[in-house]
Amino acid sequence: MATEQVSTGVPGLDDVLSGGYLPGCPTLVMGQPGCGKTLLLLQFLADGAKQGHRAVCATCSEAPERMLAYMVALGHPAEAWVRDGRLVMVDLRPEPGEVVLGALDQEVVKIRLDAALAEGGVIAPEARLGIDDLNRLAYAFNPDGVARVQTLALLRLLRESGITTIMSAADDAATRAALIDYAVDAVIGLRQTVAARLMTRTLRVLKMRGVPHGTNEYPFMIDSHGPSLLPPARGMGGHRSREGLVSTGHERLDTLLGGGLYRGGSVMVSGTSGTGKTTLLGQIAQGLCTDGRRVIYVTLEQDQSELIHDFKGVGIDVEPHRATGRLRFHRARSVDCSLEEHLIRIVRLAEAEAPDAIFVDAVTSFADLDSVAAVKSMVLRLIDACKSRGVMVVLTELLADAAGMASSLGLSSMLDAWIRLELHRQTSEYVRLIRVLKGRGVRTSQQIKEFQITSAGIAIDDPYLGGGAFVFGTEKLIREREDHRERIALERRLEQLRRELEVLPQAYDARVDQTVLERDKAIESLREEIETLRTRLAASKSSEEAVREARGQP
């Protein structure tokens, strides 16, 4: 008996089962018709055959040729495996016209299976057994219970044989009564539900002895490669480190983002309708491809030809990149399939093509399919899945006009960069604005810039910053022109004052000179007058003395 769990061959299922199916034990896959039970079983067998182990496919209702054809359709070389003996078909369909008369024993089924499993008389521990539609095995699940004892004996033999076995069976009362309790160590329930007219398949582990396993209902999808699922836990914490910044090919945008976008990072472009989200994505795609990077553009809204045409109209020519295959468009319509299937398809693209970046325009289109909470969970897993594969993921989010431009998805914690585009209304026009709400680990611009879509791509301009207010658009031009006139006037005045300043001191100096002159003149004349008067007084005094002396008076 093998000690390690056995790979399921179904992408994602090993994670849900903490490693795979129980080794040496039977696992029951149960569900309504069309759920994908047989595909799970076939992938399990093909996975074994691929590794060179013996795989036995026993079928209780479908012809063995049909089962082989299914395997071939899943892309497996089933016919070659049958020829080289790796894959052995066992036809357990009842013969029509057979009647039962008296007691019977079903151990022969076990003997036939053992003979098919044995190589050189020995059953290897890696051998795998699949029994499809076990509930259709003749006599075994007869509702009147004729062979109940015999059936349980057979199931016990299968369980005790130590062979890793997958049994598929319809989910009905007889299956539950006979199989779940007696015959198997693990039970996987498959279900299909229809919501919003879209079918979703889900898988749940109902029982698994001794192994911790996921207990949720996991959505899964079936495409030409068979079933696959994407459990939420996958990749969590296992993100590759973001190795440096990648230029967007647009200098101003790089500056705004603090240098560029992280390789393998996550970017969200949010904005209301008409803000230029898709154009911005086109610009970034163009820049990345010019740098030699490979981009897959998943478009949920426009066709490839419309996008190429629209991009070209604003001077972004992506056609050369499309021609070289560096840029690949992938058209998806939200109503094509369920949310889960969209997720798995995109992750498949990321896996198969290993691009440098995946663009999804717009993730909010998925809201046609499910609740906001479900879309958010899906987008989180999408980001997670891309990051864990080192693929940059660039998403757009259409914001509702009525929601006050609030993000309904609220994914901030998962984003490395978050760009917000806005329409700003002023007087008679709208102008587009761009700002970076978040840039992890880089110095992004805190400023709101004007975002213009020109005939030569996008342009990012500084807003008018005068007068303590931000002004954009035409009003920015008007304000700027007014400013210009005002500035010229001021400069003239300044020049004038400068000249006055030069002239003024001279004028005053002249006046000062004049005043000094006048002052000196005034002083001089006063002095002269004083002197004159003193002279005259002295003269007058000496005349009086001469008269008195002459009269002989004292």
Next chain:
Amino acid sequence: MTESLPSAGVDSAASRPGLRLFILGQTETVRRAIANARQLGAVEIIDVRENPQAAEQAHVLATPTLVRTDDARIRIVGDLRNLAAVRAHLGPPYEGDPEAPAGDGDG
């Protein structure tokens, strides 16, 4: 291991198509089935444990299974306890055969 035994009704053996009885081991049910089958004519007895390939080719899902060698679609599963019903299902020339002794019912 394949075991061919002459049947009781030797006279008609040549004209009748053969019968093949798939059994597993030697249980009371098997012994009863062999005894009942031999009353019908020549029977090739195959133990599926000895010859699983034969069981595979004949798509045997339970033992005992009695198969007409000339027409594998005619087959009866069980210990053949009601020989009249067995004859009726096997059809001519087994059906309503007066020469063969009557079956011993539930044994």
